[in-house]
Amino acid sequence: MGHATDAPGAEGSAKAAGGSTRAGARVLGPPRLRGFAAQVLRGQAQVTFLPSAVAGAVFCLALAAAGWEYGLYGLAGTAVGTATARLLGADRDRVGTGLEGFNACLTALCCAVFLGARHLSTALLALAACVVVTVVTAAVVQLLGVWGLPSLTLPYCLVASVMTIGAPGFRRVWHQGEGLAALPRHATGTTALGPAELARGFFADFAQIFFMPQWYVGALLLLGLLLADRRAAGVACLGSAVGIATAWALGAPAARIADGTTGYNSVLVALALCGVFLPARPATVAYALVGAGAATAVAPAMAALFAPSGGHAFTWPFVVTTLVFLAGAKSFPRVSGSPPAA
Amino acid sequence: MGHATDAPGAEGSAKAAGGSTRAGARVLGPPRLRGFAAQVLRGQAQVTFLPSAVAGAVFCLALAAAGWEYGLYGLAGTAVGTATARLLGADRDRVGTGLEGFNACLTALCCAVFLGARHLSTALLALAACVVVTVVTAAVVQLLGVWGLPSLTLPYCLVASVMTIGAPGFRRVWHQGEGLAALPRHATGTTALGPAELARGFFADFAQIFFMPQWYVGALLLLGLLLADRRAAGVACLGSAVGIATAWALGAPAARIADGTTGYNSVLVALALCGVFLPARPATVAYALVGAGAATAVAPAMAALFAPSGGHAFTWPFVVTTLVFLAGAKSFPRVSGSPPAA
C-alpha cells in the first residue's frame, strides 16, 4: 500500500534512526541527524517513487538549478513533513523510506512558485502547509487503504488546490492583485511540432513534475532517476514519449507540449503502473502506456474544472488516472497477474 | 451488486460464449460471433437495466430513427466496450449480461452528439474512450463494491464529463470554435404546460436518456422496455410522470419539460429503486417516486456545477440520487425489507 522499496541498506539506516527515536536519547545527535537527512533525501526522491537518497540529492540540485530558493523550499518542506510525521508518531517504515516527505516537498514548492518565494508570508505559510499536509497524508492513507490503493500525491494536490484557490481571499498571503479565476478558453496556437520543441518537451515533462519549465532541470531529474533505477528511468522515458504523442495526436498547442505542461502526468502514470504498484510485465507496460495516454487526455479537463475557481491541475490528472487504473486492474487478471478481487 | 438478470436463456447463451472464450478455439467463429452479438444487444438494453437482446435491438432501431450515425455509434461503442472487457479478462457473467457494454454505448453516443458524428477524429476518440470507460467501469465496481453499491452509469458520466470539459483544449478534437463554458443563468420562459407539451415531454424523457430530444425516439425506447419487461415499463412511465410533475411544481420552463431535459433522470431512478436494486413492493414504489422527484430537483444544480467548466449534467443526477437512496435504504428496514446494515 506504500511505494515500492528496493533499497535494503536505506531501509536499515531508517530502522536505526527509528531506534534512536524510540530510545528518546541524544535528540539530533550526529547519527540521528544523519538518519534524518537520509529520510529527507529519500522523501525528495519519492516524488518519483524512489526511496533513494542519491536520487533525492540529485533532485535537490535540479531544483536549485532552476533557482536556489526552489532547492531550499523543496528540501525544507520535505524536512518539515518528515519531522512532523515523526513528532506525531507516524509509522516508522513510512518515515524511513521517505513516504512522509514527498507531499510536503511538493507543497512547499507550490507555495514558492504560486505565492512568491521571497515573501516572509510564503515561507510561514509553507511551514504551516507542510504540517497540515502530513495530517492530510495520514487521512488519505486511511481512506484509500480500504481499497488497498496508495495515496500518491493526492494529499499534496488537496492542500495545493485549497491554497491556490483560497489565497486571493487573504490579503497578507496574496501579493498579486486580482486572483486567477477565469472561465476556461479553447486552445489556440499552432499544433506543428518541430524537433527542437520535441526534445525540449521530452525533458520538460520531467521538470514540470516540480512546476519547472526548464528542459535542463528535467534532464537533471532524469539523471537522478537513472542513477537510482535504470528500469524506472526507461519506463519514465516511455511515459514522456507517450504523453507527447497523445498530446500531439489530440491537437494540443505545440507551445504547451514544449514547456512540458501536457506530458508530466504521463511520466508519473507510467512509473506508477509499471513496476511500482503493478509488476513490470509486458501486459502492464501496455496497460501503463494506455494510462499515460489517458492522463494526457484528462489534463485539460482538470485544468478547465479548476479554472473558474482560480485553481490549477497540479498532479490531479496523474492521481485520478492512476487510482482508476489501479482499482480497475484488480478486476483484470491479465493485468494484475492475480485472480480478480471483486 | 450488478444489474438484475431475469433472462435465464440469455444467461445460458452468455455462458456458452464464455466457454469458447476459455477454450481459446475458433476465434470469432459463427457460434461465438452469435454469442458476442447477443452480449452487445444486451449491453444496449442494460442502459435501462434490462439484460434483454430484444430490447437492445429495439433500442438500436430507436437510435437509428434519430439518425443512422447514432445507431451506429451506439452499437459500435457497445461492441468495443464488450470486446475490451473480454480481452482484459473481465468477469464472464458481467460480460454475458451486457454489464460491460452500456457505459461504452453511452460514451460513444456522447462523442457523436457533442463532438460531431461525421468527423474522423470523433470516431477515433470514441474508440479510445470506449476502451478507457471499460477500465473506469472496473475501477468503479471495485470502489463502490465496498458498500455493496452498483456502478450504474457513473463510469460513463466520468468519461463523458472529462471528454466534454477537456475537448476544447485539443484542436484536432474540437471543431466548434469557442468552448461552452459559461456562468449558469436563472431560468426564463413560460412555465405554462399544455397537453401537447405534456405528451411530448412524457416520451422525450425516455429519448433523453440517450441525448435525443425526439418524442418518437422515446416512444420506440418505451416499446423496447414493454417487450422485455412490462412491470419495468410501468415503473418507468411512473418515473417519467413524477419527473414532469416535479419539474412543473418547482417551476421549470415548459420548453425544458417538453424536450425531456428535466425528466430523463427520473425514469432511470424509478427503474433502479423499484425492482432492480430494491425489491418491487409498495414501500419501495413510494421510496422510488420520492427519489425520482429528488433527481428532477437535483438536475439544475448539477448543470450549474458543470456550466462554468463547459460540462454537462449527463446522467449525474440519476447516479448521485440513486446511490444516495440505495445507501440510505440499508438503514431503513421498512424500505429495504431487511434489518439495518449499520
Next chain:
Amino acid sequence: MGHATDAPGAEGSAKAAGGSTRAGARVLGPPRLRGFAAQVLRGQAQVTFLPSAVAGAVFCLALAAAGWEYGLYGLAGTAVGTATARLLGADRDRVGTGLEGFNACLTALCCAVFLGARHLSTALLALAACVVVTVVTAAVVQLLGVWGLPSLTLPYCLVASVMTIGAPGFRRVWHQGEGLAALPRHATGTTALGPAELARGFFADFAQIFFMPQWYVGALLLLGLLLADRRAAGVACLGSAVGIATAWALGAPAARIADGTTGYNSVLVALALCGVFLPARPATVAYALVGAGAATAVAPAMAALFAPSGGHAFTWPFVVTTLVFLAGAKSFPRVSGSPPAA
C-alpha cells in the same frame, strides 16, 4: 460513530418513545408527544454535538431572537427530520439522541435564509428538503461508516448546496431575479481589527453556525452551550479565538471577521476534535486547535470553489477539515491514544 451521548435520562425517555412506536398505539398521545418534543430539542442542540434538550430550547430562543421565522423554520425542520427518520424505521438510539434532527434543522434554516422565509414555496420546499436530508443522512452514515467516521453536517451541506445552486433554475422557487453565480474576487477592505470588532466576531462565530450575523444571537447560543456542558463551551470559545487569530494573521478583511463568516467553522472543528470524537487530552487540544486554524484557512477556498456555480460554503470547511483530521488521527497514536489503525 455517532455524536457523544452524556444524558442517560434523555436516552431513557427516547427508548420509551421508541417503545410506543413499535407498539403502534396512541399515535401522538401525551407521553409520546413529550418524548418526541425532547428528541426534537436534542436535535437542535446536536448542531453543536450536544444531546441536551435544555441547550436545544436555548438555541431555539436564540434563533427566534434573530427573527421568529427562523426559530420556527429551525424547530419545524428538526421535527420533520426526526419524524421522517421514525417513519422510515431508522435506528432508535440515533433518533433518541437527536442525531436525526440537526441536519434537517440547518436545512430548513438554509431554505428560510436563502430563498426567503415568507414565501409559501420556501416552506413547502423546506418540508421536502427535510424529508430528503433524512435519506441523505442515512446514506452518509453508511458511506462514512466504512472508515468509522461520523457524518457531521455533511448531509446538510450536500442538500443545501444542491438547493442553493439549483434554485435559480426553478421559477416558482427563486424570487430574486438573477442567480448568484460569479467568479470569485480577491479580498479587499482593511485588515485592521479593533476591540469592538474582535468582540463582535467572537460571538458572531457562534451565530454564523446557523447563518445569523448578530453577535447577541451568538451570545445566546454560547449560553446554551454553557448550560449543557461547560467544558464544551470552553473548547468552543478557544475555537472561536483561534479562528479569529488565524483569519487576522492571514489577512482576512476585518469586516468578515466581525460578522463571523471567517470563524464559525473553527468553533465546530474545535468541538468535534476535542471531547466529542477524540478524547479531551492536552495532545488533542493542540491537534484540535491546529484543525480549527486549518478550517479557517480552508474556508475561502471552499467559497471560491462554489462561487462560479452560485453556491455557498455552508459548513463544508468544518466537515472537510474534521473528517481529514479524524481520519488522520487513526495513524497518530499520540493523538488518538490508541495504536495506529493502518
